[in-house]
Amino acid sequence: MNSLEDLAFKKISECITNGTYDSLDYQLIPYHCDKVVSEILKSGKEWKDEIFRHLMDRNFMLSNLDFEDFELDETGLKFLRNQKILRFLDLGALQNGEDGENETFDVIRFLESSLNPECQKILLKLNIKGTKQFSNGWIQNLSRMFPLLLELSISGRQLFGNSGSLLFKNFPNLVHLDLGGTNLQNLDGIQGMKNLEWLSLKDLDFERSVDLEEIFQLENLKFLDLSASSTPHVSSITYKSFMLLQMLLNTFQLNEAILLCTTDWQNGWRLFEKYIDKIETSIQKLGISFLGVSSTIFLLTPRVLGKLIDEWDETKQDKMDQTDKSLLLARYFKENPVALVGVLMLGALAIAARIYCMHTAGQLVINDLRKTVFNSVLRQDMAFFDKNKVGEIVSRLSTDALIVGYSVSMNLSDGARALLTCLGSGGLMVYTSLAMCKVIVVVVPVIVGTFAVFGKLQRKYTLMMQEAVAGANQVATERLSSVRTVRMLVAEKKELAAYSDKINEIWLISKMEGLAKGCMFGSFQFTGYLALSSILFYGSNLISQGLLTYGELSSFCLYAVLSAGSLSAMSGFYLELMKGLGASSRLFELKDREPKIPLEGGIQKGNVQEAIRFEHVAFGYADRDPLFHNISFDVPAGKITAVVGSSGSGKSTIASLLLRLYDPTNGRILVDGVDLKDLDPSYWRRHIGTVGQEPVLFSTTIRDNIIYGSTEPEKVSEADIVSAAEQSNADEFIMRFPQKYDTKVGEHGSTLSGGQKQRIAIARALVNKPNILIMDEATSALDASSEYLVRIALNKLLANSKQTVMIIAHRLSTIKHADQIVVVDKGSVAECGSYEELIQIPDGIFRKLVEKQTFGFKDQDSY
Structure with missing residues (x-):
């Protein structure tokens, strides 16, 4: 600060210390010294009205104004309206500036009336955190009002429907965004915010791993706050994203150690732990034993065969170590060739037994995983099924489970065998001829590098393939389940074209996958033959110098072939492992997801003694605008309550809330004074009869x-x-x-x-x-004859019913005998009473609806 600012601060301190704040000389404060004014506001809250008057008298123009610690009353608003060069505005929680007891806050009306138009054009930073939901259309209007906005904080606000995607679309140039404490559940479209550097997602609940993956595609992001957030497992993190993570670690806020980006390798380890748990039985232990037997036999065979070759060379016999056990075995097999065949047969049987045992163990894991994942899916709340297509879920349970099954059974067994063979043959090559290993040292890094490059590509295309297959399965499942509709509308060609598009997508990905696989195996074949040719060339040279025998060269070549075969098997193992890891992450994402509405647990109550009360209930489906703003009414025990309203007004949603398929976003539902959230959901539903x-x-x-x-x-x-x-x-x-x-x-x-x-x-x-009956438009989809028969059944049922009944009414003639009729309109209860009472209301909503049905007038809002 300059000397004038220092003087101002000194005077401020003296005034606060002496309690003589009104003696401050405001002439000491330069016009644009925002920091000095901010200190005055923070230090002298009790004199804020006087502060604002003094500042307005001297026509102070500020570029930065912080109201976070103040209740923004009329004096503060008047001062705010006078500001013309504001660039940074912090309105805090607008404590008294919000719309009183209203459920929503009209932020656009507030800002238009509070900010000078000149200020709106140049504002760069805006903080309007709070607890109330903004009114409809606020995002588009806010974007229009502040075209240069770079920093926005709306922490604590309730966002509904597609607010998130609209926000990201309308503010693509934001550099700083605070969404902490909102109820945002997905980040669709955030990848379009290319300039974003600072992002707070504190205390949010994400349902899809793809949301976090999209964050990691933001190249300019330098700060990310996920503290206290519930984050799913990230199914795939690219190398670039992983490096970005390392860069961000020093700036991440981990207040509750909640930053979990689980890679596929962690999911793979979880699968392996399951596999180890299953290997406690004798058959799996036996499988491991068979692996040891077969590996030992086929690793020792090349050395014995090499000695056998040298045994036939009489010129070498005097130079051979007569105590070598391999030589003794070679002489035995020379005299008893059938024994050699028997040993090789034993090795083959051990391989067969090993495959059987390991396959059985792997299948046990997959069966357990499938049941666990299916159980987890069944326990999910309805919001989960609204967001996830059934065809994709079925694909995960079938296709992904098969991939994982092979990966942890046969593939894991083959990988273990290849690893043992590679290590064993490598060691025996060194033991046979250290000089010959020079060739291997040159070639192996090339082979390993080939695996690394093309294996990564293979994994990428495999994940893309799994997504594409899931999409094709979804189309096939949906269309075939509705084949009658397809046939009636003669839409076979259209559906074939839609499915063909998905198949073509799979075909394009498979070509890339095949190219990556072909390049990898082709490179491996080239390096393998290059290595074998080099071995024979160099080995022949050593034989001519008397440094190597024909038998040792033969053994070394056989071990080289074994090593090459095992490396080839390990490459296949790696590719299948990558497939399995990608598939397992998708399965574990389903398995680990905790439903927002538990399946069990709570007070076991299944009857209504007094009433069910909807108390200021608000609700909106994900990616849609709010359906209810303030629904309040009672359902008396033992009575018939009918709910009517226009199409799309949310009548059936009320039944869903009563069944606790969803929870209200605001308000509560009480059963005899007990919050529905405190009841055991399964026990409660068990005592409700529902007809949809x-x-x-x-x-x-x-x-x-x-x-x-x-x-x-x-x-x-x-x-x-x-x-x-x-x-x-x-x-x-x-x-x-x-x-x-x-x-x-x-x-x-x-x-x-x-x-x-x-x-x-x-x-x-x-x-x-059941103690409670819910009839959700039970006759609306029937023809006249069927409706008549069903209505007779319902009338018979309701005539002597002592149950608490809720009828979601489509045809209003069916509810004349209801004890109470609730009319829902524009997100709230518009009318409530008996049929006779509501029909008598002039220009009443219910009366108009009855007249429309009676006289046959129908429009888009009719029943």
């Missing part, structure tokens, strides 16, 4: 479909099944089938009509005698 708009049946018998929801199906009696079917009006048509309740329904119930499937679904909901 599109019933899902499994390709088994009608009986099995009805008892599917029972935790102990073997204890469900035939009388219970028939009773549930009678209540749902299903028994009548079931008894007309030749096999009756043992009739197979086909895939997804394809052999039944819509009304029949719906009535079986109702029977399934009733067989457990």
